[in-house]
Amino acid sequence: MLNGEKKIARPLRWAMIGGGRLSQVGYKHRTGALRDNTAFQLVAGAFDIDPERGRDFGVNIGVKEDRCYSDYKTMFTEEKKREDGIEVVSIATPNGTHYEICKAALEADLHVICEKPLFFTSDEVLEIKKLAEEKGKIVGVTYGFSGNQMLLQMRAMIEKGDIGEIRMVELQYTHGFNATDEADKYSAAQKWRVDPKIAGSSFVLGDLSTHTYYMSQLIMPNMKISKLLCDRQSFIESRAPLEDNAYVLMHYENGAVGRLWTSSVNAGCMDGHRIRIVGSKASLEWWDSKPGELSYEIQGQPAQTLIRAMPYLDESCNADERLGALHVEGLSDSWANIYLKFAIAIDAKNRGDQEALDYLVYPDINAGLEGVRWIENCVRSADQGSTWVDFEYEQKTQLV
Ligand code: NAI
Structure with missing residues (x-):
């Protein structure tokens, strides 16, 4: 049974791309990732295609203003300069943007959690899989119901x-x-x-x-x-x-x-x-x-x-x-279970613990x-x- 105690040494510094004020799926990501404050901390974001709305939204949900970015490319560049820069990013934008954002994130040495359907073609996925292997990074996919x-x-x-x-x-x-x-x-x-x-x-x-x-x-x-x-x-x-x-x-x-x-x-x-x-x-x-x-x-x-x-x-x-029994669980818990497994996978990858990764069942x-x-x-x-x-x-x- 899970009770919120830490499963990894410290929470991962996490950012979102998309998932802003008008998005359908953004809050589901946050309810999942932030369920236990021992897994992820939301420290930055490029939350919206509209930079002003994205900044206003980010500040509203507690992200520091200087880390609410106008676009994901600026975020990757600026965060790389910081000692406490982001380690993992979630992509919650429309399908046609997933491939290019995922590629840029891996090239910026970030772990990636991406919405489904992952990309347009399996050739694109195979290319990104190779890049993720070269970079030693996890790419997780938010099949949110599957937790x-x-x-x-x-x-x-x-x-x-x-x-x-x-x-x-x-x-x-x-x-x-x-x-x-x-x-x-x-x-x-x-x-x-x-x-x-x-x-x-x-x-x-x-x-x-x-x-x-x-x-x-x-x-x-x-x-x-x-x-x-x-x-x-x-x-x-x-x-x-x-x-x-x-x-x-x-x-x-x-x-x-x-x-x-x-x-x-x-x-x-x-x-x-x-x-x-x-x-x-x-x-x-x-x-x-x-x-x-x-x-x-x-x-x-x-x-x-x-x-x-x-x-x-x-x-x-x-x-x-x-x-526990008698108390109702649902979709938010499913998302929390998936996000916790992403955190455990990222931590295992960082430590080079292939055995832990082999046993972990997650998307x-x-x-x-x-x-x-x-x-x-x-x-x-x-x-x-x-x-x-x-x-x-x-x-x-x-x-x-
Ligand atoms: P939406 O249209 O409601 O929201 C998209 C969001 O992305 C908006 O906030 C928009 O401003 C932002 N955005 C678009 N391009 C951007 C960019 N280049 N940089 C920063 N932000 C950008 O879309 P919805 O329904 O939230 O879907 C997003 C993705 O999530 C899709 O891939 C969809 O298939 C998936 N999805 C997954 C669900 C699940 O259960 N796993 C449920 C709903 C959607």
């Missing part, structure tokens, strides 16, 4: 064989907030999401399903997709060629099959993620609307609901517990790479007329 400990419970139960051989995988991440084109007109965050130059080659496949795909890989690390078929469409025509809805059928190397539905036009839906894994003996199902519960259904027996923080859960699950650059490959393969299938394609692990792609 929920019940996912580790699913992983442990599958590993122990509690559900038998996996046969079917059912994944869903949908909402209905874009059922009309209203937000496309007034929301800056929605406008860039349907602009291929900024969002990349997909809308909901990248924006939503990269989370769910990573979570499925976290739960079932040995399950690799052999081929998939993706059908994507834009119910709001102005979003084309980017999709606001997609279905993906998957074949896994072990003979299992799966399907994923991702959508931002699932009118009225407020549930978000659903992950159901069906094995030869039993099934496990988790919904993020009830993040502390896991449904365990053994064929021929009454269904069970496993509840967070109980002693019957796996050690790996309860290790990420924060509040690293390989998880970012998998997410980008997932998008590439889905888009390739969809754009060939929704045909089955081999899931390619190394490929070059072109953006739309």
Whole structure:
């Protein structure tokens, strides 16, 4: 169980790029990173594309005015001159900026925590992976939902064989907030999401399903997709060629099959993620609307609901517990768990402790790479007329 005591020698000097006053995701980063003041300290930032608003915001949340920068390049240059300069930076800007900012951060000898989808192409990720290795730095990816400990419970139960051989995988991440084109007109965050130059080659496949795909890989690390078929469409025509809805059928190397539905036009839906894994003996199902519960259904027996923080859960699950039984946890705790693991990873990397890194389960650059490959393969299938394609692990792609 976590109680905020330090896991690393001292908190890391941390900065943010983006994540300012009007950003959707910035506060989630801060609730995660600053949950325990033993992991990160927010000491600098280039919080906004509008320098004045960014400075005003930074000062408002307690960052010294002279360390609220007008842009990330100035921040890297100025912070490098300081003895107490930043050590790690989080990138919470729109997708199309991630690659160039990440590269500049590594070149400035900083560890990086970056939003998903990591970059536009897997070639870009491979290039940055090489640079990070040369620099001895961590690149973490904020799959924010994946810090929920019940996912580790699913992983442990599958590993122990509690559900038998996996046969079917059912994944869903949908909402209905874009059922009309209203937000496309007034929301800056929605406008860039349907602009291929900024969002990349997909809308909901990248924006939503990269989370769910990573979570499925976290739960079932040995399950690799052999081929998939993706059908994507834009119910709001102005979003084309980017999709606001997609279905993906998957074949896994072990003979299992799966399907994923991702959508931002699932009118009225407020549930978000659903992950159901069906094995030869039993099934496990988790919904993020009830993040502390896991449904365990053994064929021929009454269904069970496993509840967070109980002693019957796996050690790996309860290790990420924060509040204890009877008290509600949720998405902020998931972000805090992920950020704590980023801090532990950065500390281990700084100390050259490869063994600690090998044991740590967290979304690293390989998880970012998998997410980008997932998008590439889905888009390739969809754009060939929704045909089955081999899931390619190394490929070059072109953006739309
Ligand atoms: P947004 O449009 O709401 O906010 C973007 C922010 O970045 C704004 O504050 C803007 O001023 C700032 N910005 C843009 N370019 C900048 C630059 N060059 N330098 C400094 N600041 C800059 O976007 P939103 O929804 O917050 O998404 C940002 C990223 O986070 C995207 O990659 C998105 O996919 C991801 N995201 C991830 C979520 C998660 O659960 N992990 C949830 C929501 C978004």
